[in-house]
Structures are given as C-alpha cells and as structure tokens.
Amino acid sequence: MANNALGDFQTPPALAAACLALVDLPAHARVLEPTCGTGAFLVAAGERWPDAERLGVEVQPGHAGIARAHARVLEDDVLTLRLDTDLPWRTAGPLAVVGNPPWVTSADLTRLGVTTAPRRRGLKQLPGLDALLGASNFDVAETLLLTVLEHLAEQPLTVAVLVKTQVARAVLTEVARAGLPLVAAEVFGVDARRWFGASVDACWLHLRLDPSAGRPPGAAGGYVADVHAGLHRGTPERRVGVVDGRWVEDVDAYARVRAADGASPCRWRSGVKHDAASALELVVDGAGTARTAAGQPVAVEPEHLHPLLKGGDLHHGRPASRLLVLPQRRLGEETAGLADAAPGLWGHLEAHAAVLDGRRSRIYAGRPRFSVFGLGDYTFAPWKVAVSGLHRDARFRLVGPTAVGGGAPRPVLLDDTAYQAAFSGPEAAAEAAVAWAVLGSPAASDLLAALLPRGAKRPVTARLLARLDLARLPVDDAEVVARARAGLAQQGAEEACGGVPAALARLRADTTDAAV
Structure with a gap:
C-alpha cells in the first residue's frame, strides 16, 4: 500500500525539529508520540530534551x-489503549503528546477496505440523511486527539x-464544548505541499492544559488561539x-x-443533488436546442427542464446557460408513472440508465428510480x-426567473455546490x-470574514449562513435601498422597486414573510 494510503505521511526530520522548537518543556518531561511511524518526533524530542x-x-x-x-x-x-493507565511510563514528569497523526478520514478508510475504522468519540451520532450525505464522516486524527x-x-x-x-478547528x-482547562493555544501554518507534496491546509497545533489554572483565558470567556503564518x-x-459557543475565524x-451573529431571517438550503451531470445537465446551442455534454440532442418535455446555475456560475457571475432535467418535484416522488406521463423524459432517463442507476451514494438506495435530492417548495421559488x-470570498447573487433556450422565464434551480x-x-x-443588498454590505463582509473557515474545501455552509442575522447588521439603509433597486433593474424587474423600502422595514422588524 502506498505510503500515504492510510494518511501515513512520515515527517521529514527537519520539519519535526522545526515544530518541536516551538514547544517548551522541562528537562524531565515525558514525551508520547501516539502514532510514531518511523519515529521522527521521537528523534527530534531526544535532541531537544535529552533527559x-x-x-x-x-x-x-x-x-x-x-x-x-x-x-x-x-x-x-x-x-484501543487507555492512555492514562496502559502506558508503561518509568518516570512521572509533565506529559507532552506530540507527533503527526494520520491525515485520513473514516470514509477514506472505508473506501480502502479497512474494516476496523475508529469510531468518532464524544459526539452524537447523526441520524437520517445528514449522516448518509457525509456529515457523519470524520477525521481519524480528530478522533485520536479527542481520545488523548x-x-x-x-x-x-x-x-x-x-x-x-x-x-x-474541530x-x-x-x-x-467540554470546558477543558486550556491555558494557551497556538496555530502555526505548515506548507504541506513543500513537506509532503499534499494539497492540504495544514498546521502545527500547540495546546497547553492545566487543571490548576482555573478559567481559561480568551475573549468574553471564549477559547482562542493565536495564529501564525509559518513555523515561527x-x-x-x-x-x-x-x-460564546461559536467558532470564529477572526476574534x-x-x-x-x-x-x-445570531439567526438568519432567511432559511438557507443547498440546491439539487443528482450526481449525474452527464445525464441530467444539458447545454443549449445557438439554435436553442438542448443537448447533453456529449452533444446529443434531447427531446424532454419542457415542464421537466429548468434553468440551472452551479456554484461556479454564481461565483463568477455567469448567466444561466444550462438546463437541468428534473425527474421529480418532491423528495421521494414515484417516477414509474413518467413512462406514460412524460415519455420524452422517460426515454431520456432510460437512455442514461447506466449512469443514473450506477450512482454510488447510499442516499439513492431504496428510493424511486432516477431520484434526485434537494427538492422542496423552495426549489421552485x-x-x-x-x-x-x-x-x-462569498459572492451573493440575486437570481430571478430566467429563460434558457426560448420560452417564458422560469425559476432558476441551483446545484448542490450552492446555497440559496x-x-x-x-x-x-x-x-x-x-x-x-444587505448581504453585499461591508458589515456582512466583515462578519463573513470572521466566520468563514480558512482552508476548508466547502467554506460556505447552510449552518454558517444561518448565523447571519440580516436584521442586525449595521448597514446604511439608503445604500441598501439603492443597491436593491439596481439589482432588480438588472433582472428586468423594475416594477418591484417600489416595494423595496417596505421590504427593508419588514426585515428590520424581522418579519420577512416571503422567505420559504
């Protein structure tokens, strides 16, 4: 098995030495490396603390x-060990746990066929679709450190x-959450590409705990860590x-x-999840003909074709130029009747059955054939x-009804890389x-900068967006009204501009009724 197949990145001696140079321990300390590999940190510890x-x-x-x-x-x-009782220590000095735990998740281990993957410790099990959609996946290093x-x-x-x-961060x-007696915390940036050839946002995490120290320091009773750009x-x-119980990226x-930072008056949801772009996402050529990415023309009933924006389209300001083939309008809706009700759609689905039936995610198991997820009344708002x-760098976009490939404007759907x-x-x-307009204000940018996790593959989440209390952001009302009207004019909805001041007043009163 490859060296990194189990997250097994052996630490270069120079990196281990540079990391331990940032740690101060008494000469008679005990040093534990719980997943020591070939012993790089044991060697560096011996050089730094010979006794x-x-x-x-x-x-x-x-x-x-x-x-x-x-x-x-x-x-x-x-x-499998009790670290407080099972280790054969010979001395009783202050304890330090150092090293480089595996950079691998429980899902990675499952894909690799490892059947003894660890259980996540100290957290509630996630029920239903949240668990199946990946929220129950966790990092093995996290489990190890929580065990420690x-x-x-x-x-x-x-x-x-x-x-x-x-x-x-976790x-x-x-x-x-556990109220542990943290007395100091530091995070030092590590260039994982340089040291390991890995495209991973990595760090040297340094924590000191002491039960005799009492209440931990920090902003308003919070637990905070100093962040340094490199290993210095x-x-x-x-x-x-x-x-106050919430993670903050810039205290x-x-x-x-x-x-x-509270509760959003809007409910944020992800877009449609289908895992079958080659079958369900269409492009429209210059003649207005819908085609698959492979160039095959499609004859699906128009009511089952919807304008689509993907996350990348939103970020880069691109107009909707794709159509989404949608077999259902409600989650779990039966699809067998489409053979009679929408023969064009059914023929298209059957022509791409190998892709649709071959989707690997467990969420599709036991569901009606050709199912998709992320459906509700909000989908068609x-x-x-x-x-x-x-x-x-979150770039919010106002999305109104759009016509793609001719016909009347229809509600635009989002894919599952986007939130709405x-x-x-x-x-x-x-x-x-x-x-x-409020989300485009400087105050909203400041709050997002403080909250959005750095280095995450999906920094923006529905849970994070749910924290943005638009009614309490310090914004200039006149600027909000002007920007909202400009956005509506760009969408060709000038007739709605007159309702903007009242809509802002309702937002201020936290009584937005139109959100679904």
Missing part, C-alpha cells in the same frame, strides 16, 4: 521496528501535533477560537459585528439569493433584493 522519557506507539510492525532504534515503542493500536484529551486532560498536558487545519471546538513565533496575524474582527459553497435563500409571494422580488 526526557520518550515513548512511541505504532500499529505497523515495519515502522515500529525502525522507531525502536530511537526510543521505546509499543506495537499496538493507540485507539479524554484520557489525559485531568493532568497538566501539552499537545503539539501536525494536523489538517480543519482538524485543529479539536479546539471540542475543547471549548512573532506577532500573531489573528486569533481564532470559540466565542478581534468579529467583535465589531458580533451583534449580527421564483426569486432566490444564492452563493457558492466552494469559494471563501428562496422567496415566494407577491413581494418576493423586493424581499429577495433587500436580502441580497
């Missing part, structure tokens, strides 16, 4: 054999590890952490717009405010335009 007791744990026999040349090593699975904290946090403890930045959040300690570029910037989930707040009813256009 410290060093102990490694490694499950792979070949690695363990190499590491034993540098320190005592147990050949065992660290996640669960077993060892009742004593003075240093934890210093190389991890993906998203793992550092661990700090759990430290805060200087003036932090910002502070991250948990404030100091957040203080300026904190009042608007005429007005939406939408944003890509894949780009950190949908609006229906007689004031929908004005309500949507006001929400869009």
Whole structure:
C-alpha cells in the first residue's frame, strides 16, 4: 500500500525539529508520540530534551521496528489503549503528546477496505440523511486527539501535533464544548505541499492544559488561539477560537459585528443533488436546442427542464446557460408513472440508465428510480439569493426567473455546490433584493470574514449562513435601498422597486414573510 494510503505521511526530520522548537518543556518531561511511524518526533524530542522519557506507539510492525532504534515503542493500536493507565511510563514528569497523526478520514478508510475504522468519540451520532450525505464522516486524527484529551486532560498536558487545519478547528471546538482547562493555544501554518507534496491546509497545533489554572483565558470567556503564518513565533496575524459557543475565524474582527451573529431571517438550503451531470445537465446551442455534454440532442418535455446555475456560475457571475432535467418535484416522488406521463423524459432517463442507476451514494438506495435530492417548495421559488459553497470570498447573487433556450422565464434551480435563500409571494422580488443588498454590505463582509473557515474545501455552509442575522447588521439603509433597486433593474424587474423600502422595514422588524 502506498505510503500515504492510510494518511501515513512520515515527517521529514527537519520539519519535526522545526515544530518541536516551538514547544517548551522541562528537562524531565515525558514525551508520547501516539502514532510514531518511523519515529521522527521521537528523534527530534531526544535532541531537544535529552533527559526526557520518550515513548512511541505504532500499529505497523515495519515502522515500529525502525522507531525502536530511537526510543521505546509499543506495537499496538493507540485507539484501543487507555492512555492514562496502559502506558508503561518509568518516570512521572509533565506529559507532552506530540507527533503527526494520520491525515485520513473514516470514509477514506472505508473506501480502502479497512474494516476496523475508529469510531468518532464524544459526539452524537447523526441520524437520517445528514449522516448518509457525509456529515457523519470524520477525521481519524480528530478522533485520536479527542481520545488523548479524554484520557489525559485531568493532568497538566501539552499537545503539539501536525494536523489538517480543519482538524485543529474541530479539536479546539471540542475543547471549548467540554470546558477543558486550556491555558494557551497556538496555530502555526505548515506548507504541506513543500513537506509532503499534499494539497492540504495544514498546521502545527500547540495546546497547553492545566487543571490548576482555573478559567481559561480568551475573549468574553471564549477559547482562542493565536495564529501564525509559518513555523515561527512573532506577532500573531489573528486569533481564532470559540466565542460564546461559536467558532470564529477572526476574534478581534468579529467583535465589531458580533451583534449580527445570531439567526438568519432567511432559511438557507443547498440546491439539487443528482450526481449525474452527464445525464441530467444539458447545454443549449445557438439554435436553442438542448443537448447533453456529449452533444446529443434531447427531446424532454419542457415542464421537466429548468434553468440551472452551479456554484461556479454564481461565483463568477455567469448567466444561466444550462438546463437541468428534473425527474421529480418532491423528495421521494414515484417516477414509474413518467413512462406514460412524460415519455420524452422517460426515454431520456432510460437512455442514461447506466449512469443514473450506477450512482454510488447510499442516499439513492431504496428510493424511486432516477431520484434526485434537494427538492422542496423552495426549489421552485421564483426569486432566490444564492452563493457558492466552494469559494471563501462569498459572492451573493440575486437570481430571478430566467429563460434558457426560448420560452417564458422560469425559476432558476441551483446545484448542490450552492446555497440559496428562496422567496415566494407577491413581494418576493423586493424581499429577495433587500436580502441580497444587505448581504453585499461591508458589515456582512466583515462578519463573513470572521466566520468563514480558512482552508476548508466547502467554506460556505447552510449552518454558517444561518448565523447571519440580516436584521442586525449595521448597514446604511439608503445604500441598501439603492443597491436593491439596481439589482432588480438588472433582472428586468423594475416594477418591484417600489416595494423595496417596505421590504427593508419588514426585515428590520424581522418579519420577512416571503422567505420559504
């Protein structure tokens, strides 16, 4: 198996030494490397603290054999041990846990056929579709570090590890949730491409806990960490952490717009999930003919074709130029009757059955044939405010009915890389335009900058958007009205401009009725 197949990135000696240079321990400390591999951190620890007791744990026999040349090593699975009672320490000095845990998720292990993947610790199991759609996936390094904290946090403890930045974020959040006695935290940027050839946002996470220290420091009782751009300690570029139970990417910037971190008056949802672009996403040629990406013309009934915007389209400001073939209008709706009700659609679906029936995600199992997800009344709402989930510099877009390939304008649908707040009813256009204008304000940009996780593959999520209380963002009302009217004019909906001031007043009163 390849070296990194199980997240097994062996640490270069120079990197291990540079990381441990940022850790201060007494000479008589104990140093544990719980997934020690070939022992890079055991070697570096011996050079930095020659009198410290060093102990490694490694499950792979070949690695363990190499590491034993540098320190005592147990050949065992660290996640099966009680770290507070099962380790054969010979001394009783202050304890430090260091190393480079596996950079792999539970889903990766499942795909690789590993049947002994660890369970996530300390978190509730996720029910239903949330779990099936991937929310129950977790990082093995996160589980290891939560195990370390669960077993060892009742004593003075240093934890210093190389991890993906998203793992550092999750661990700090759990430290805060559990109320552990954190006395200091630092995050140092690591160039994973340079050291490991990996396109991963990574860091050196350094935590110090001490049960005798009392209440942890931080903003308003929060748990915060200084962030440094590289492996050197200087003036932090910002502070991250948990404030009032919520994760914040810039604690100091957040203080300026904190009042608007609450509950959004809009409900944010992702777009349609289908996992079959070659079958269900069509392009329209210059003659107005709908075709598959392979160039095949399509004769699907018009009522089953909908204008489509993907996350990338939203981010780059591209107009809707695709059509989505939609077999259902409601989640779980039976599709067998389409053979009679929409023979053109049914013929198209059957012609692409190999793709549609071959979708691997478990969410399609046991569902009507050719099912899609992300459907509700909101899907077909005429007005939406939408944003890509894949780009950190969130660019919100006002989306009104659009005609693609001829015919009357129809509601635009989004794909599952995008999030939408949908609006229906007689004031929908004005309500949507006001929400869009507020989200484009400097105050909203400040709040998003403080909240959006850096380095995440999907930085924008429905959960994060749900925190944006548009009614409490400090915005200039005249600027909002002007921008909302300009947005409506660009959409060809000038007739709705007169309703903008009233829509803003309703938003201020937090009584937006058009959101669905």
